[in-house]
Amino acid sequence: MIIGIDLGGISAKAACLGGENLLGKSSCPTSSAHTPEETARHIASLAERTATLAGVSFSHIDGIGVGAPGVIDGERGAVVSWTNFGWRDVPLAALVSRFTGKPTFLLNDANAAALGEAKYGAGKRYESCVLVTLGTGVGSGIVFGGKLFEGYRGAGGEFGHMVIRQGGELCSCGRRGCFERYASTSSLVRRTREAMENHRDSLLWRFAPSPEQANGETVFSAKAAGDGCASEVLGGYFADLAEGIANIANALRPQAILIGGAISAQGDALIVPLRRAVEPLLYAPQSFAPLDLLCAALGNDAGLYGAAQYAQDRLGAGSVH
Ligand SMILES: [Zn+2]
Missing domain, CATH: 3.30.420.40 (ATPase, nucleotide binding domain)
Structure with missing residues (x-):
């Protein structure tokens, strides 16, 4: 099972993608005052909480997809720039992966919403x-x-x-x-x-x-x-x-x-x-x-669907971080 995360300037939302449904929806606040490491740590605990709420053991989570604002380098899993948070070249996928032990994939939030609407909406x-x-x-x-x-x-x-x-x-x-x-x-x-x-x-x-x-x-x-x-x-x-x-x-x-x-x-x-x-x-x-x-x-759920779908597609293609 895959977890989709929608990272925004005020909060990060998360859910497990189970078939066509989002399970264990949860969120946590985000702030530009947090370092990228702190943000990644918060995303990691949010992912674990989401799995618990969805009734899934975290060991059964295959991967995590994160939709984030700004310019994103999907290949490296890095936020190239996110002006509102002052982020430059933040290897967010690697950080989240370090704190969760799960393969993590990053994409732009607008692209995540598009993929979600295209596949599920x-x-x-x-x-x-x-x-x-x-x-x-x-x-x-x-x-x-x-x-x-x-x-x-x-x-x-x-x-x-x-x-x-x-x-x-x-x-x-x-x-x-x-x-x-x-x-x-x-x-x-x-x-x-x-x-x-x-x-x-x-x-x-x-x-x-x-x-x-x-x-x-x-x-x-x-x-x-x-x-x-x-x-x-x-x-x-x-x-x-x-x-x-x-x-x-x-x-x-x-x-x-x-x-x-x-x-x-x-x-x-x-x-x-x-x-x-x-x-x-x-x-x-x-x-x-x-x-x-x-x-x-799908409203605000589109990004969650899309982020999870993106991770699923990348895992399926065999390119794991
Ligand atoms: Zn312009």
Whole structure:
């Protein structure tokens, strides 16, 4: 049995993958104040606790998969850089392996979520799919033929940093006009706040008492209540989101593009207008190569499924750390 870990800036989550189910789900806090060794030690105890909760003896755990933020070198099992934690070249897989005695494999968290959704979630019935996760930034992962496509040294698949507007807004990566500057939930919230400032009579004010209190849901609620201003904000956001989604579709043409992140809870209010905006931008017509656009299904569990699946695939391929 394999344990999947989803390492984040606030917590690390873990579960055992048993068939199609996640067993013994557990978590522990993480902090940038901890050294990489301390973090690895915490992950190791979390893994042991998870096995206990799942009712599995730790000796029956075959391996551990860890999805982590930042630039990841999957071959070496190292975090090349994780800006929020100030990590550079941290051999996390080896550290976790040292404290658990288990083969440990590392992959980028967006890739883990994509592999999880592709194998166990909304992408299950497709041979190829891309997951685009909308949050503070935009994460993405590509799965073709059941395999994760990570690019050379795992450095590829970063659609969030594909430029959709040359000379546009400055991105945290140093370039201007990146897709993530326009398609992230942060961008939607920024647009909502601006609209509130400029339209004191908008129904947006009914759903957020002040611009600071507006979140990703505010604009959807106001639109559902018939607010024209909210419609306009969403229209602009969907146009930018569609630009990037169509670029991904035209470059890779997966059978499905899945939208993940908290915003995917909006369901049809998100997907229906997005489909309408994407369709005219597709190079090969829908009638020839249908592209399904749908919401991700596993929520925060996607990363756990994917991390465990990744370790299972790597163990199966016989490349053990
Ligand atoms: Zn960027």
